[in-house]
Amino acid sequence: MRMRPFTVGAVVLSLWAGASRAQGLGTGPGPGGTAPEAVETKPAKLSRKERKALAQQLEIEAKKAAAHPPLSPKERELSEALYTDGVKYVILEDYPKALERLLKAYTLMPENAAVNYKLAEANLLSGNLRDATGYAEAAVKLDAKNPYYYLILAQAQASQKQYEAATATYASLVKEVPNSGSYLFQLADLYLAQNKLPEALATLEKAQAQFGSIDEIAFKKQQIYLRQNNLPLALKEGENLIAANPTEPRFVLAQAEMYAANNRLPDAIRVAEQALRLDPGNPQARLILADVYRQQNQPTEVEKQLRLAFDSPALEVDQEVRILANYVKQLPDPKVAPLALDLASATVRNHPRDAKAHSVAGDVQMQSGHKKEARNSYLQALKYDKSKYQLWQQVVLLDAELSQTDSLLVHSDAALELFPNQAPLWFYNGAGHLMKKQPQQAVQALEHGRRLAAGNAEQQSQFDAQLGDAYQELKDYPKSEAAYEAALAVDPNNYGVLNNYSYFLSLRGEKLDKAKEMAGRTVAKFPDNDTYLDTYAWVLYKQKDYAGAKQNLEKALRTTKDASILEHYGDVLWQMGEHSGALAAWQRARKAGPGTSLLLDRKIKEQKLIEN
Structure with a gap:
């Protein structure tokens, strides 16, 4: 299962708010803060063990205070300004300046969690994953109740493929931070990424205990059962999803696909038809039925369902392209061609401004022997996307095969404006000039293309063959014979x-x-x-x-x-x-x-x- 993406800097702390508040910046005596009111309480009697632990803690705090004495008002003002500036440059994605400011703030307050967090974020975004991990670990140690510190640490670890460490970080987040149950889902995803299926399942059970039966939990559990080859439980989760969402076709379709994938074909048909009752025009249900009927060797029903699916404007063009690509591999089989051509026409009809629709239609037409129609389809594709070199190559190839000399020159010239270093385009341009009885222009194009094809003996041989004809037209017989001989040296x-x-x-x-x-x-x-x-x-x-x-x-x-x-x-x-x-x-x-x-x-x- 694809891992849920981590969030880098999901919440940019508003200057010293949030994460920094816990560090006492602007909250105690001094600039920007007031001392809390004294509350008279009666001291509690401590046990011997408690008195010893308190003494040790006071000793640790005393050492810290000696190593990092309290900041003067001027130093506090400077540190806040540096931090604010660093945050600004992180937002502007100027990470060198961000790191410069934040590191200066760090020298004044190395044990400030917010500063460590921002240093982790800036290092992570600039690609310095090792330092990002170190600062994130420090932020978590300094403030173990802030969820964003755990998230930045997990992000840094996962970016280094340290998935076990990232998993441990999420587990600590869920354990240590109150109201953090929503992160159980990311934790489950991490377990899944490591194929730790029992752990993932247990995590989802915790989420279900906390949030109740929700669709995401049921769906993830279903995927785990499938990976465990536990089809009965996977199907049971699917039925639960359908029962919880009786008017939602997607869960019905998912169940039908599961039946079909596991050779439960009658059940697949039954559930796909159930989806069609909910949504009569649903193309996905038609595709599932087509697949099932293909497995049952019922070609008439396959064709019927495919035509119905392709008649729906809701069918995505990428799906149509994938299906037609499989038919292209079977062409020019006359049993396949009529259906493939009709489906290609439906694809163009549903997506008239999509280059992929016209391109795949061109492929079907070309492989079916309809070369003129194929060329026109490729030209339509180029109308919506001129960046595809393969489309230009198909157009000039068909121009040449159809002896459309003027078109060949126009299209090869246009293609060369975009792809001047593509030797095949120079070949077709030269061939066009040769067909047009313009041998001098042909020689110029072919010689240039031949130089671009350096290192490709087969391509150069093709250029030599054309150059032999071109030089013959120019009555430069020695060069003509030399070109022919060079072509035959590669391919006798x-x-x-x-x-x-x-x-x-x-x-x-x-x-x-x-x-x-x-x-x-x-x-x-x-x-x-x-x-x-x-x-x-x-x-x-x-x-x-x-x-x-x-x-x-x-x-x-x-x-x-x-x-x-x-x-x-x-x-x-x-x-x-x-x-x-x-x-x-x-x-x-x-x-x-x-x-x-x-x-x-x-x-x-x-x-x-x-x-x-």
């Missing part, structure tokens, strides 16, 4: 790089044997990929292996009508003497759309192959 089976590298070599008619080897490996791995087949065919074409080129292009055209592949097919047919077939392929390429060479229209018009 980067098939995207192998494809692009071999294709660009074929376009230039350079290192065709190397190009064929790389393109051949790629096709061997992905024999049905039309892009890779087209690259391999074009390398063969450049080597004048027209039959091989034709074979690979025809295989590619079984699955695609890509314009550039159709144009290549026409070129191959022309070289093989099939001129009418070539012209037909070129015409089909023009109808297919963009992606063809600038020479295609001339080929069709002049009805012959034209090459650079």
Whole structure:
């Protein structure tokens, strides 16, 4: 069980009031005080033992008086001023100044409990736990009836994980200070923190004897019984709570959860339905029922209860996020996706201005294959919280996958304003410029990002792959080849790089044997990929292996009508003497759309192959 927090400086003593009053400051003869009136009484006859104890006490007091003679009026005024100043700086959280003043007051009155207390508090708040403990112990010894001195001591001890000592301090507080029974609850919490369950239970029994049957005691006892694996007594305390609070659903729900957690499923259903009779729209009861029906393998009932729970605006967004996160792990299972998508929509509907709601909806949509909707959900999340780097990363990733070049540049620029040192954002920004046919800007972004990725070979390899393409566009072929080689040095089976590298070599008619080897490996791995087949065919074409080129292009055209592949097919047919077939392929390429060479229209018009 979580320990009840201690109170540091729960009551700031009003200058010399309260704790200091017991020390005689401003209460005896001298400035600020008057001597008590003499009361004539008849002396009582003391026993021999009592006379001896009194003599010893008088001797102790005499030694104290000799060591610390009474303060002069001026010293008393100075000590009060120093203390007041110290208290002020504690309140202002200027602990060095507070300690300076209080220590000066301490030199004048080392046995003043209030001064020791404030020194303990200032040291505790400034992190000097050892000194805090020492001064707090002194305060308790000097005034054993002030509860705040015990509290500051327990706080200092607990902050140093001295839980046994803190427990002893609370026990002394309850024993020594009148009307301090309310601290039995903190004492019980400390016993619980140390897993001293019998002691905690006994302490709560004392509290119950003093305060009667109250909810907090019953609830804590219930938790102890659960930790002792004593389910019958835990359930009995739960029934007591329900009986004492017949119109309060939370105790009913707690009982239902306990039944469900201990496989008492019919009882869990019965009590959860009891909670619904008290509060028909309670989403927690619906979630308990959904969990029980899941254990009973009743998926239809699970779905029904979840939908009802998510329909309630009272269901907290964090709970909805946790439930949906479990569904995200199961996606893209088609059996799960419809329910997950509906629950995500309900979450957004209930919490339209919460970034977490939109973010988890984006996760569900992305894992379900709804990429455009996912991107929009992530953008909505960013509308309410721009500080989450992961959201920006998801947005630019989806921009790239959706080929939304303008959006990719806008969003990556916006993200880089917030996270300029994140290499992946520079990668996507560079990729956006490359897609936009802006190779110079692409190189600048990619080179900068690559420097940020220093020490991460995998990330740098990704940058090198893009730099190879960018430098190719700039016709800086040595740098292009160097970038490709660097990428392949890290990952020799980067098939995207192998494809692009071999294709660009074929376009230039350079290192065709190397190009064929790389393109051949790629096709061997992905024999049905039309892009890779087209690259391999074009390398063969450049080597004048027209039959091989034709074979690979025809295989590619079984699955695609890509314009550039159709144009290549026409070129191959022309070289093989099939001129009418070539012209037909070129015409089909023009109808297919963009992606063809600038020479295609001339080929069709002049009805012959034209090459650079």
